[in-house]
Amino acid sequence: MNKEFTKSKQIICFFLFFSVFMIANAERFTFKYNEGDSYRVLSSVHENVYFNGLFSHHAEIVNRISVKVGAVDDEWAEHDTVFMISESSSDRSGNPVFTWGEEYRSIFKRNKFGKYDIGDEYFMPVVRDVPIFPDKDLKPGDTWTASGEEAHDLRRGFALETPFKVPIRVQYTYVGPESINGKILHKILAKYTMNFINKQRPVDLTIDYPYITLGFANQTIYWNLENGAIEFYDEEFRIVIETVSGMTSVFEGTAHAEIADLIRVKPEIVVSEVQNQLKDLGIDNTNVVATEKGITISIENIQFKADSAVLEESEKRKLEKIAKILAMYPDNDLLVSGHTALAGSVYSRQQLSEQRAQAVASYLIELGVKDAYHIFSKGFGAEQPIAENSTEAGRSRNRRVEITILN
Known part of the structure; x- marks a missing residue:
């Protein structure tokens, strides 16, 4: 009897300890904004491009994003951003040289959970509402889902005057904290698939246009809890766009992005x-x-x-x-x-x-x-x-x- 009571006590103590441990390791994830903050995001993309099943080319793209945070309230913050898209060529030694390409300016609001409020006149960023955090504490192993979208600039190829938006449903998993380069960062997995049929028709029915979009993206996000921001992330992706005439374009590859302070010279x-x-x-x-x-x-x-x-x-x-x-x-x-x-x-x-x-x-x-x-x-x-x-x-x-x- 005493032995069984002792065992029961030990089990109860274990579960109490485990519960306290899990509560102690639960974290609340929100974006932190300060008016006047400036930072830059540098992302690199390596992708293979295929047209109608045949390999077309390999592209290496660098996106340089400058961000300035405007007015901030309890929920939302204004962002004034400039996106520069560059693609590499090679010099005489075969080394990459990135040519400064198109520039996009976007002004939008984003709330503390990651939700965007952005007009259709803006074509960047491509991936929106990722990550989105729930309004609760999260502990390692917790999962949640949230809606987002990809917004593509197809003005050149298909004469679409507003972003071509593909809805996504993202599955998140909070893996837990990791020590990386002397910092405690929190690892989060974000995965989604795309299976979208475009029901909008262009005014000119003689123009080919995107009809079916398929694909997936798997992101590994490393979150800086103290800063309330992404430290860096890695991604693998595949996107297939089929037009109403049956032409297909495939983009598959990897991406890496990191955030740094924007050093403004006087x-x-x-x-x-x-x-x-x-x-x-x-x-x-x-x-x-x-x-x-x-x-x-x-x-x-x-x-x-x-x-x-x-x-x-x-x-x-x-x-x-x-x-x-x-x-x-x-x-x-x-x-x-x-x-x-x-x-x-x-x-x-x-x-x-x-x-x-x-x-x-x-x-x-x-x-x-x-x-x-x-x-x-x-x-x-x-x-x-x-x-x-x-x-x-x-x-x-x-x-x-x-x-x-x-x-």
Whole structure:
């Protein structure tokens, strides 16, 4: 009797201890917002693309997202965001160089549980209402489901003027805390499938349009409880879009994203500092200005071999000196912009400006200023002159490369 009573007592004590342990390890997950906060998200996507069952190409895409938090109340926070989508090409050594592509600005609200309030005029972000948290404490092993959506920009391919939205139902599992790089992060799994039939018809019935969307996404989210934000996540995905005419497009691959503080440089201070450093290093034909994107160093009359994107050795020495200045801003990404004088065709000018920007970006990567995922290039042809093209002196100034220390 006493033995059985003791056993019963031990069992009761165990369950009491287990219950207290589980309660102690239960966590409440919510997004935390502070007005004026700024941060950036850098995500990379590796995907294979197939058309009508045949392999088309492999794409490596980097998305750079700058976020500024606006007004905040007890439930919602305004977000002003700029999404930059870039895709890689390769330099002469076969290394990736990411070309600054399309930019999207989106303004929306998001509440503390992760729900979006966003208008149809905005095409980004693609995945919305993920993650969504329940209004209760969660302990390891808990699961829940919530609705979300994917919103795709199909203006170019199908002339759709608003985002093409695919509803999703997401299954979540809170795995538990893990120690990663000295931080306690909370692992959450988010999985969903897509099986959507589009019942909307375009006004012009002769235009092909997406009819069936199938696929899945599996995300592993690492949540920073103290910050009330995602620290980073990994994803694998597959999306199949079939049009009403039977054409199919398949996108499958992996993605990784991480969040970092947005280091905003103080324009008046940095411009003066960089100007003084350029002078001390004896670098001529350069100018420094504050722009909306950051601080821009303009290298005028930059010398390449004739009608090419091959840097002259003298310009490499100049870039080596500028690299010392750029190294002082290790937390800021760089944008290298190429510009030409008004000569040749529009197409040839655009190509040359892109190639020269890529050449400078590649050399900065070679010098170790940044890796390829933090330097972007873009060509503008002759669309942004800073001097008259009617004189040789003006054309020399317009043949320039600009390096922007990005906010």
